[in-house]
Amino acid sequence: MGLISHQLEEAGIATVGISTAKDITKAVRMPRAAFLDFPQGFTAGKPKNTKLTIEILKSALKLVDTSIDEILIDLEFHWAENDEWKDSVFNVSSDGQATDDRLTRLDNPQYQSDQDRKEAQISHKDGECLVCMGIDY
Numbered sequence: 453m454g455l456i457s458h459q460l461e462e463a464g465i466a467t468v469g470i471s472t473a474k475d476i477t478k479a480v481r482m483p484r485a486a487f488l489d490f491p492q493g494f495t496a497g498k499p500k501n502t503k504l505t506i507e508i509l510k511s512a513l514k515l516v517d518t519s520i521d522e523i524l525i526d527l528e529f530h531w532a533e534n535d536e537w538k539d540s541v542f543n544v545s546s547d548g549q550a551t552d553d554r555l556t557r558l559d560n561p562q563y564q565s566d567q568d569r570k571e572a573q574i575s576h577k578d579g580e581c582l583v584c585m586g587i588d589y
Contacts, residue, residue, distance in 0.1 A: 458483065469482045471495065472493070
C-alpha cells in the first residue's frame with residue numbers, strides 16, 4: 453500500500469493508510485498512516501461493530517487535514533480490555549508470556565541469495581524496475 457500511496461500523492465490525491473503491522477508501515481514510509489494494535493486482518497475494527505469501524509476511520513482520516521508531512525500515529529483503540537488476545541496470536545513461552553518472534557525489519561533490502569541481490573541491483577541500476585519507476589522517497 454505504501455508504494456501505491458506514494459503514486460497517488462504524486463498525482464495530487466491525499467492518502468491515509470491504516471495498519472496493524474507497524475514495522476512494515478514504517479519501512480514503506482507511507483505519507484500518512486495510522487497504526488491500530490489489533491490482530492492482523494482487522495484494520496477496520498471488529499466484525500459487525502460498525503460504530504468502532506466508523507470511529508477508526510474518522511480518527512485516521514483526520515490526518516488528511518492535519519498533516520502534510522510523513523507521519524505515523526498510534527490510534528488509541530483497544531481490541532480488548534487487556535493484551536491477553538495476543539496470547540492466541542503470538543507464540544507463548546514456557547513461562548506463559550506471549551512473545552513476538554517475527555523477524556526484525558531492516559532498513560536495507562534483504563535477499564535470499566547473492567544472485568537475487570545482483571539481479572535486483574541490475575534491474576534498479578537504470579530505473580528499469582516497474583515497481584520503483586517514478587517513486588522518490
